[in-house]
């Protein structure tokens with residue numbers, strides 16, 4: 001316990017500049033201990049909504065849920081109720097899937113209470129993240145839905161998937177039923193919706209495609225997001241925004257193909273941990289995984305597109321090793337709750353060899369790299385390899401595309417150009433199709449459920 005008297009002098013001067021604090025009944029010690037808030041941020045998304053409180057010292061918080069109506073109460077120790085914290089109220093957006101509104105107040109001396117009025121029941125995760133990158137201490141409140149969205153059911157519910165379901169009904173149905181069996185709650189909601197949609201769109205349905213063996217599912221992974229902006233260009237462009245914009249263009253092109261469908265690991269500006277990206281791809285039994293990024297280097301003259309695959313035995317160059325380390329740090333910057341790491345996935349990744357996956361990934365990577373060469377100069381004319389965490393699905397050929405250098409002012413400008421992003425997306429899709437033309441997809445075998 002700190003000696004109360006030691007803080008009196010500093011506390012008095014702090015109290016003089018913060019008369020409101022004393023009004024709320026804080027003791028002198030608490031005033032001296034109060035953490036200064038650097039920023040509050042809210043990241044609403046369908047997967048989960050996140051609230052971040054960034055301070056100059058670590059915060060201690062406790063939380064509990066209240067029913068009727070659903071609320072999440074978070075008590076934070078040693079935090080002064082200031083203008084930045086009150087701003088949190090206005091930062092909650094009307095379209096937040098989980099938070100209706102938040103109320104902020106001094107609960108008792110030295111304790112600020114946040115009350116989140118919820119739109120639906122949530123599973124909250126409240127955790128601290130140590131200072132990293134440009135961030136100081138972060139208290140993170142993640143509000144996950146009590147009934148999580150299943151990426152497979154979400155993809156099947158997308159308009160357009162039903163028409164394709166007609167092209168390959170046996171495969172799709174067996175998959176959907178498999179998912180329903182493991183997700184009984186999702187089944188009761190999804191089945192009637194699908195029936196309605198099929199009826200609504202009956203007149204738009206294309207005839208069944210002759211010769212289509214089965215639907216090809218491509219997982220597209222826009223790098224970074226939310227708390228993790230990725231690299232930032234001199235003009236202020238964030239890698240996370242460029243990555244999402246290009247991934248959305250690739251998705252539109254893939255969904256327009258009669259025998260292909262795409263799944264985005266994130267479709268909004270929020271953080272997705274690297275292992276969750278891999279899990280989402282495996283959940284939809286993706287045939288390919290394509291992670292989309294924009295490169296950065298310490299000097300502004302580095303330029304060009306590059307493509308990476310996983311390596312089981314060291315990186316193919318020191319630059320590739322450095323880049324993989326940088327990309328793997330996304331979890332630190334984005335902020336993951338280390339207490340809920342998925343041990344099951346970790347075990348799968350340890351047990352299964354990735355030799356065949358890497359061999360296929362290199363074929364896919366070469367096809368995509370070849371097409372990118374028609375749009376941009378290549379940074380390296382062969383696919384590089386390193387230990388990228390996001391490429392570790394043992395059963396899915398996976399590549400990471402660095403579309404261009406966001407740290408190069410000329411390439412940053414091009415990455416902000418819509419037609420250039422179209423060209424990049426065209427090249428990635430051409431590469432994917434070129435790969436499948438040479439390596440037709442086999443019948444699916446479920447490796448691990």
Ligand SMILES: [Zn+2]
Nearest residue numbers: 223230293294
């Ligand atoms: Zn990146």
